[in-house]
Amino acid sequence: MITKAHDGLVGALNILFSKSNIGKVTLSEVTVEQWRSVQSIVLANEGTLKSEDGRLMGRLDLLVADLDENGSSKGWIVADLKTGNPPKQKLNEKVSRQLRFYRDLLKENNPDHPPVHAEGWYSSNQTVHRADGPSVLAEALEAWEGMRPTKTPLEPTPGEMQCGFCEWKAWCPSWWVARRDGLLPPGAMFRDEVVSTIRFDSESGAALFQRMPPVGDDGELAASDHRFGAILRDQALTQMQELIDSGYEGPIFLGSARVDGKIFHLGDWCEVLPWTPLLESIRE
Ligand code: SF4
Incomplete structure (x- = not known):
């Protein structure tokens, strides 16, 4: 259990290092300066996202600056740390929807946002999978409406x-x-x-x-x-x-x-x- 958690942490840190343009380093050899540089790209962690009307809520793992090859920020990356099995090719629909939900809530709350995209970071094999696609907020609101208690109960399905x-x-x-x-x-x-x-x-x-x-x-x-x-x-x-x-x-x-x-x-x-x-x- 501890080994799995440790491996997950190492995997996530390696991805974070790659995002800060430092590249692959042995963690035990990271300098204070390098670590500060990594920290500087983390804009938020464990952040709660809430829509203005309070109906939609999400919790993002990490928001990091998306650096270009010169180390300048060209946008934001919404990153969700995943410990499960990485996808063989592309993210499955549910995970993609979850990541885009965070992305879209963040965009809605920050009208002046730079380019934003969402990624699933799979620590087990240290791969990054991007979630692209249209906004999911309209569907999320529709789902929220569908969960409101109604006067009449749902259709019973006894079994x-x-x-x-x-x-x-x-x-x-x-x-x-x-x-x-x-x-x-x-x-x-x-x-x-x-x-x-x-x-x-x-x-x-x-x-x-x-x-x-x-x-x-x-x-x-x-x-x-x-x-x-x-x-x-x-x-x-x-x-x-x-x-x-x-x-x-x-x-x-x-x-x-x-x-x-x-x-x-x-x-x-x-x-x-x-x-x-x-x-x-x-x-x-
Ligand atoms: S008793 Fe059966 S049919 Fe009735 S609410 Fe419970 S699960 Fe549904």
Whole structure:
């Protein structure tokens, strides 16, 4: 790990030296004067870039002067240090977009900028890859707009993988509908359920629940004759007790109950929450 970090540092420094027109030198032989000369081309490091309206932000590794053969600055280089695998030919689209994003933010914030270009510095083989192309700021703003919370939720895409550890099930009707439709397996050892309470003994934590299958797609429920017993302890018992104490009598979401034969066990690893399908934002 340390070796890799060390090699990365040496690789990046060698590229920096080449940009300062000093050429290849053994790092242990660098003079104070040479190091000062290298430092003089570094205009900023670890700089935060923010668009004027505050919507776009980026963090550039290095901004260095782009020197001509006489050592005079002819522009700026936005450099991003890369420790991953260097590209075989040209930068992949994502990396290119990232580098151009820094370049374009910098240009926007500095209207009097000299010529600017962006480069990925790959320390592992000490190669430099330039990111050319049109501005990406319009696309970035479009992406930002697309990430704003909307009144209606995104289209649900229930599936075993994504719903497995999703913590939004008490508010999402879709996984329960997918269970009804056989698109989601019930789970062999741990299971989520939506139930109504038939009996609950807060002393012992014993409960009798009735499964409430979905009707339609929006979280409405129906009664069923499927009943099962459960033992609640620790967090599950506390949450159940709080629901009862609050006067709540509606359906309940049981998250990650452990199935043991016909009995469900709920404890610290579980959630006992009111079933509250959210069909649109309730933000003020
Ligand atoms: S439970 Fe709902 S919100 Fe969570 S992953 Fe499944 S479909 Fe998406």
